[in-house]
Amino acid sequence: MGGNGKLHKWKISIYRSPSPSSSKSKHKHKEPPTEYVCPISGSLMFDPVVVSSGQTFESMCVQVCRHLGFAPLLPDGSNPDFSTVIPNLNLKSTILNWCDSSRTERPRLPDYSSVETTVRALMVSAREDDDDSKIRVSERELLKGVAENPPVLFSHAATELNHRANHFYSSSSEESVIANVQSTPLLPFTTRPMCFSPSSSTSNSSEVAAAETLNPNSISEDEEFVVKLKSLDVFEQEQGLIALRKLTRMKEEARVSLCTPRLLSALRPLLISRYDAVQTNATAALVNLSLEKANKVKIVRSGIVLPLIDVLKGGFAESQEHAAGALFSLAVEDDNRTAIGVLGALQPLLHSLRSESERRRHDSALALYHLSLVQSNRVKLVKLGAVSTLLTMVVTRIGDMAGRVMLVLCNLAACAEGRSAMLDANAVEILVGMLRGESESESTRENCVAALYSLSHGSFRFKGLAKAARMEEVLREVEKRGSDRAREKAKKMLLMLRGRDEEEGAAEEVDWEALLEGGSSRTRYRVGSSMCGANSTEF
Structure with a gap:
């Protein structure tokens, strides 16, 4: 009995021993x-x-x-x-x-x-970690920078918008990319938005010192800017944006080094800030960053286009100018054009053409020009009713936009959908009327001829519309006094129109006498003074 009792107790101990581990395994399973x-x-x-x-x-x-x-x-x-x-x-x-x-x-x-x-x-924990890291890594450098560069108080009013260069407003900006007049420098017009103003030689040295004080030894570091832009204090955000805006305006090399995914991620939500100063400086800084070719694709892929479109639709007035300029700058890059069109920028840009702001109108028109170089965007613009909008602007001369609007129309005339829409909207008569007048610039007149030349391809309606608008006499005048490119296109169109007249003049003649005598139809075709025998197999 005693032995059996011990054995029984031993069995109980064995049975109970795995129970804690099994409960633990069940607990782990529930994680x-x-x-x-x-x-x-x-x-x-x-x-x-x-x-x-x-x-x-x-x-x-x-x-x-x-x-x-x-x-x-x-x-x-x-x-x-x-x-x-x-x-x-x-x-x-x-x-x-x-x-x-x-x-x-x-x-x-x-x-x-x-x-x-x-x-x-x-957010508080992240801010504390950033501050601790910044103090540990660069405390000595910052102290050295303060000793070398006295602290300068940033002011929102002291931005490049108060002293914009005037050469972007000159008549040279009317010269078109299609016209390509050699006497006109086209680089500032075709690559940089009007809202951007490069630093001049008379820039205030205190502004340079102020921008460098934030990071005196290495402007390529984005750490301090990211900390300020992510701050919960709106004033800190504004000061960081002003410093970023000034630095990227004055130092071209800083634009590439500062355009990091982390900085773009911190900048993106500030574009739609409800504070005027924050939104304006954020969009202006983005314009500066977008000027460098190496940054253009990177910015679009960071997801910034959608906030830019939101600003263009309903942002503050100055921010809308910068948003249009940024979209223009980004659209210069070939790889960005399809993406910007798909994301919905075409309709807001069309609407901006009627804005009261000259900068916003002009940069929007140039953005549309570059975007319309892509076939998919041309079709979208036609479906959005862009043809009637653009032709109305040409006729009413809203804001002296004829030169830039003609650039877009030339691109639309290069596709079948655009040609059909332009012919339906009476574009031939409108363009001929512009050529008949004397107030248009040489580049605008040349673009009118280029648009008419594109409309003349693959359309049987063009000849009738050209006759109704008396286009031949206008083309003869262009052939005499136009530019080389305009004269060349005018000559080709005249030859085409005259050739069609001759073809139509070659009427089919039936020899009724031979028909009655021989009972067979003998047909003669007259081309000029030459005759071709009936039933000839020669063509």
Whole structure:
């Protein structure tokens, strides 16, 4: 009996010993997989969404971050892009199935206020980490910079907008890219928006010192700018933007080194800020960054085009000027044109052509010119009714825009959809009327001839419209006194019109006498004075 009792106790001990480990394994099994947990809230996701940069977050967390203009630093060292959000229904279903199988409570819709508290705590923590890192790394350099460069107080009024260069407003800007008049320098007109003003030789030295004081030894470092732009203090944001705007205006080499994904991510939410000074300086700084060819594709891929379009639609007046200039500058790059058109910039740019601001009108027209070099954008513009809008501007001469509007019309006339729309809108008579007048510049007249030349291709309606508008006499005048390119196109159109007249004049004649005598039809064709025998097999 005693032996059996000991054996019984031993069995009980063996039976009970694994029970703690088994409970632990069950507990571990209930821990949700990492991919089911939001990186921001640390909880199971109720409504998972995929953002532009590829990560998955709780929808409410993304909404709060967008409202606060904050992008948390992820474990891999990157910052997420919240510009586009796509629901991840597959992952949501997977999370619910996992909850049911593991007997875990399903996630509930998170409260906005609690998520906001969490995000604000992350913002404070990120700011403290940035400040600590900045002090540890560059304290000695900053002290040295302060000793060498006395601190200068930044002022929002002391920006390049108060002393814009006048050469972008000269008559040379009327020269078109198509005209390509050699006597006119076209580089500033074709590559830089009117809202940009390069630093002059008489720039205030205190402004240079002010821009360099922020980072005296290495302007390529974006750390200090990012800290200021992400600050919760609006005044700090404004001061950082003013410094960035001045530095990128005066130092071309700084534009490439500062145009990093991190800085663009910090700059993007400030473009749609409700504060005038913040939005204006943010869009102006973006114009400066976009001037460098190496930055153009990078900026478009950072998701900045959509905020720019929002500014162009309903931003502050000066910010709208800069937004139009930035879109023009970005559209100069071939690889950006299709993307900008797809993202919806064409309609706001068309609307901006009627703006009261001269800079906004001109930069919008040039943006449309570069965008309309792509066939897909030409078709979109035609569907948006751009032809009638542009021809109306040519007729009414709104804001002296004829030269730039003609650039866009020449591009539209190069596609079948554009030619059809222009012929329907009586473009032939309008363009001939412009050539008949004497008030247009030489480049505008040349672009009128180029547009008519494009309209004359592949259209049977063109000849009748040209006759009605008495175009031949105008072309003869252009052939005598126009530029070389205009004379060449006018000569080709005259030959084409005269050739068609001769073809129509070659009427088919029937030899009725031979028909009655021989019972067969003998047809003679007259081309000039030559005759061709009936039923001839020679063509």
